[in-house]
Amino acid sequence: MTSNIVEIDNLSFGYNGRLLHKGINMVFPKGKVVAIMGGSGSGKTTLLRLIGGQIKPTKGEVRVDGHVVHEQTRDGIYQLRRTMGMLFQHGALFTDLSVFDNVAFPMRELTDLPESMIRDLVLLKLNAVGLRGAHKFMPTELSGGMARRVALARAVALDPNIIMYDEPFAGLDPISMGVICGLIRSLNDALGATSIIVSHDVKETFLIADYVYFVANGEVTAEGTPEDLMQSTLPFVHQFVHGEKDGPVPFHYAAPDYRAQLLG
Amino acid sequence: MINIIINKISRLLSGIGHRMIARIWRLGAGARLFILAIIYSGESFKRFHLTLREIYFTGVMSLLIIIVSAFFVGMVLALQGYNTLQKYGSSEAIGVLVALALVRELGPVVTALLFAGRAGTAITAEIGLMKTTEQLSAMEMMAVNPIARVVAPRFWAGVISMPILAALFSMVGVLGGYLVAVPLIGVDEGAFWSQMQANVDVRADIINGVIKSVVFGVACTMIALFEGFDAPPTAEGVSHATTRTVVISSLTVLGLDFVLTSFMLVV
Amino acid sequence: MERTKIDLWVGIFVALGAAALLGLAMKVGNLTSNKIGDTYHVSAAFENIGGLKPNAPVKSAGVVVGRVAEIGFDAKTYEAIVTIKIDKRYEFPKDTFANIYTAGLLGEQYVGLEAGGDEDVLKSGDKITQTQDAIVLEKMISQFLYSKASEAEADKSAPSAESTKDKSTELGDAPF
Known part of the structure; x- marks a missing residue:
């Protein structure tokens, strides 16, 4: 076993013969916050979907915890996804469920925990993102930043080993941005998880990332610690x-x- | 000159061909969704409250429109029927006319059309928006199968709701017809009911009506679900999908009605 | 929306549906009026059954006593074999007469049983020997026209103004 929880090996992916990624290599060591940066349309989000097994690579492979993702059966992929949490760009909260039910959703769907324990766990997670008081609200009643925090609580509901963030800072005011920023780092360290951040917000990302990959034209053009890259x-x-x-x-x-x- | 004409014709033909292929592709994708919905139905029965919730949204919420329309349809049928029947001196047969028209055809068909407009569009829009806002993706990333969690309960809710709504439509329609025929026009009450009972067969008419409504329930719900699932994730895509749900459901219901009726009359 | 409230509403919804279906079966349909319990089967041969259909009523003295179970064709005698099921409560003599009648001029056709005077009664599998065919409207009309035509032939030999006038009024009243 390596200490890398996710490894991307010579990965190519494209639609209709047009390659979006051309031989990408990345490693994500356990316990670290790793950022993938690049301009809009450089295929950063697609990388997350490849890690989650929602799409299959054209060439190469993604290994999560030693398992080649695209060779798994449907059940196998679902088994892997249980160890992942993902924060979507706009939160992707279930609009027909309350804040409480949104966070409880993965627990109710994937575990057999009794309702009383689910209640305690949900309040714990909501407390971690500072929204315990908002548990009765519907997603439409929340501000953008609050919705993002609820989605974050939902993403970590089952204490995942890998947390993926798709543009966690996009469209937030500076205060919410700072809050999310702090939460990503503190949740990562508290859970002992590995975080993968896809973003193009340089300031916030450099603040919390341990290691950064730059993607452009389907290739990794640069990588290194934020300090190195600032001097690049x-x-x-x-x-x-x-x-x-x-x-x-x-x-x-x-x-x-x-x-x-x-x-x- | 001739070249241009040939060119135009060939472009027209290939356009038709492309569209046909697209239709067949959609038909296949819809059938696949249908089969997947059946395969992953276990959840919707094991955790029946998921299905109950959808029955509430598709069935209970459609009650009002169904009852009001049925009442008026029944009354109009009685008025029109009386107008014609009294010319032949058989105004007592009005009960038969109203009941047979409702039980055999109007009950299942009009219910299905109203259902497509009321519940079908809601299903398409909801699923389309869930897709647009990445809720379905999020569900999948949580290792929850959206077909088991979202599609199957809605499918079964539609299949269960439709026959109930159709039976209500027929019964309320008959009551509406009764109100016009007996107290308003003055047809003999005994003749109204007894003629009806003598000529409406439980198996050939009522059960066949129920069978029709179940088939329409499967078709309408499946079309609504598929259109929602297949909608491009944009505001425009969802609105187009909603329109398509109504158009395709209505045409499918009318076409299926002809096929089913001809089967039922022959067998 | 609370889950219990949803349960309540769905319960009401399903109960309404069940009530509607029951109402359709009882009040609109013929579930109550034509209940036939245990039956026995009797067959009868007809030269022409007209428009008789399976499940048509079998009546005696105007009361429904059974239903047509099956209609077959005997390739040897070229006759229609109608099997009827009769309620066990009603027994008919062996020499019962079976007719095919039409309810009203254009109504549905049914089998009418007229009891004879025999001591023995019909049992399951028996055959009714005395039958009368359905009246086919086209046949009646052609017979009527034929008889009129022959009447006219007869009238020609003894022409009189009165009889031709009669004919025209009669044709005017003819049912077609």
């Missing part, structure tokens, strides 16, 4: 980390000559 002289990383508008990722989408088009 690679043009793409420099542009991304410092948010410069022009660089290797051009401001202009590929277009014919402006002058020719205007006068033509």
Whole structure:
């Protein structure tokens, strides 16, 4: 057994012959917070879906806890997913269930715990994200940041070994962002889990990540600790980390000559 | 010139072909969902409160529209029927006319059409939105099978609700017809009921009506579920899917009604 | 929505449905009126059964005493074999007469039994020998026209203004 809980090995994936990923290699060591960064549309979220076994790679493999994900049967994949928690981009709370029932959902579906114990566990999880007082609300009554926290409580309901975050900071105000940021780190350390964060928010991600992968054009273009990457002289990383508008990722989408088009 | 015409025709034909293939593909995908829903039904019976909840939303919530429409349909049938029958001096047969029309055809068919509009659209929109907001994905990532947890209970709720609603529709319709025929028009009460009882057969008419409504229940619910599941995850996609649910359900119900009726009359 | 409230409503819903179905069967349908208990089967041969259908009523003195169970065809005699089931409570003499009648001019057809005077009674598997066929409307009309035509032939030999006038009024009253 290695100390890496998730390993991505020479992974390629694409739709209709167009490759989104071209031979990606990544490792996610136990107990660490690892971030995957890259521009919009660089296939970061797809990587999470590949780890969760929702889609099959075109080439290469993803190993979770030593098991090759795409070779598992349906039951096998479900068995693996029981050890994972995932926070979706917009929370993906079940809108027909209350906050309490949302957090209780995985427990009721996947365990045979008595209702009294579920109640204690749900309140415990909600307390961890600071929303014990909101357990009666419906998801539509919550602000964006609160919904994200409830979704986080639901993702860790069954104490997963791996927690995946899909754009956890997108669309949040600075205060909520700070709250989520702190929660990701503290939950990771409290549960002894491994966190995988997909994001393009440099500041927050660098604050909590132990290790960062940069993905662009279907490849890992850079990797390292946040400190290393801040100092990086690679043009793409420099542009991304410092948010410069022009660089290797051009401001202009590929277009014919402006002058020719205007006068033509 | 000729080249252009040939080109246009061939493009038209290939367009029709593509659309046909798309339809057949959808039919196959729908059938697959149907079979999966049956396979993963264990949960909806083991934890029956999941199904009960859906019966509440599809069945109980449709009660009002079904009862009100049935009442008016029954009354109109009696009025129209009386108008024609009294010309032949057999206005007592009005009970038979109302009852047979309702039990054999209007009960199951109109219920199914109303069901498609009331409950079917709700199912499609709900599942479409669950897909759009990644709720189905989230469920799958939690190792919970959305077909067992979301599709199967709604499917069985529809299949259970439809015959109940259709029976209610027929009964309320007959009562509506009775109200118009007996107190309002003055047809003899005894003749109204006895003629009806003499000519409505429990097996050939009532049971066949129930069979029809069960089949319509399967069809309408399955179409609504499939359209929701298949909807593109955008606002526009969900709204289109909802429209398609009504159109396809209605056509399917009317077509199936013809097939079932011809089977029932021959056998 | 509380789960108990849902249970209650669904309970009401199902009870309403059951009541409606029961009401349909009892009040609208013929579950109560034509209940036939234990039956015995008797067959009868007819040259023509007209539009008789299985499950048509079997009546005696206007009361439903049974139902048509089966209609077959005898390839040797070219006759229709109608098997009827009669309620065990009613016994009929061996020389009972079986007719096929029509309820009203265009109504459904049924089997009418007219009891004879024999001491022995019909038992399961017996055959009714005395039968009368269904009246087929087309046959009646053609017979009627034929007889009119022959009447006219006869009238031709002794022409009179009166008889031709009679004929026209009669045709005017004819049921077609």
